[in-house]
Amino acid sequence: MGNFRLALVVVVFLVLAVPGITLAQAPAALGGVAVNVEVKDEDVQAGDIISLTKEGLVRTAAGYDVSMYGVVSAAPILSVEPKTDTSKSVISSGETDVRVSTKNGAIEVGDFITSSEDAGVGQKATESGYVLGKALKAYSGDSVGTVPVAVSLGYATITTDKGPAAAAGSFLQRLAEAISDPDKFGVYLRYFVAGVVGLISVFGAIFAFIRFMNTGLEAIGRNPLAKKTIVGGMILSGIVVAVLAASGLGIAASIIRFGK
Known part of the structure; x- marks a missing residue:
């Protein structure tokens, strides 16, 4: 009980003493720390859903957009940076409501949510690519609605029943999008090199x-x-091989993280 009171005092002190930290005026339905x-x-x-472009932060208008930055939140539980009349609270990690459509199929709990060609609107991810996070509730409406999403931006591998031809077509489409945008090309190149x-x-x-x-x-x-x-030598060789494999996977992970 004493530790809880101490933690509460520290939080209140930080909110009151540190400029730019603001608590929600009303209880937030979902948890998430936003940046104004x-x-x-x-x-x-x-x-x-918004993306970071050369023009600044704008609504995302492309599927599986690797430039996704976060989600505009109406009432985050906590926000940092001073709030102005023109700024928006954006969550890049945590739980928040996201506008979605069912153009890519009905959304089930646990489905990956990604961006779509409809400005700012998310959709169910049906193939591997860059995603916003996972849906916490199902949605099957005919029009644009909202679902709570556990936001965790990153690449997701999604297994489907599509054949090699469909997979190759999807890869070529993503490659064409990447080449047309130098910023995206660098991200895809990192994933490609890491995969190799x-x-x-x-x-x-x-x-x-x-x-x-x-x-x-x-x-x-x-x-x-x-x-x-001989058996001892075989075991030692196996250990060396395992270490080399782990090192290679570690290098691949470092390549993906590089530049983020």
């Missing part, structure tokens, strides 16, 4: 492990008396 920023879009409204490094690491490790196993078994067959020594 200037949005260069006069038609933006609460629940809109990751695949080389995994398949290289599997190939090396199989080769070491075959060589070891052949050596045991030729010299059974040295079985313990």
Whole structure:
């Protein structure tokens, strides 16, 4: 009880003493810390998905947009940076209501939500790509509505029943979009390089492990008396291969994070 009171006092002190920190005037339905920023879009409204472009923050108007910045929130539980008449509270992490449509299918709990070609409106993600987060409630309305979303911007891998041709078509479409926008191209290039490094690491490790196993078994067959020594060498080789594979995956993850 004492620790709770102390924490409450600290929070109240920070809110009162630190400029730019504001609590919601009314209880917020969802939790989320927002940043008050200037949005260069006069038609933006609460629940809109916005992207960071060369012109500034505007409503997102492309599917799986890698430039997604966050969601405009009407009443965040906490906001930082001074609030002005023209600024908007934007949440980039946490839970908030998001405007969505069912143009890509009805939304179920746990579905990934991404941007769409309708300005500011999200949709169900049906293929791998950049997403806004996960839906916390289902939605199947015919018109644009709102659903609470756990916002966590990033790339999501979505498994579908589409064949290789459809997957290749989707990849080429994303590649064309990336080439047309230099900012997006850099992001896609990072993911591509990271994927290549990751695949080389995994398949290289599997190939090396199989080769070491075959060589070891052949050596045991030729010299059974040295079985313990050979098995020890095989185990050591396996450990080295595992370390190299883990290092490769770590490098791939670092490539994805680079530039964010």
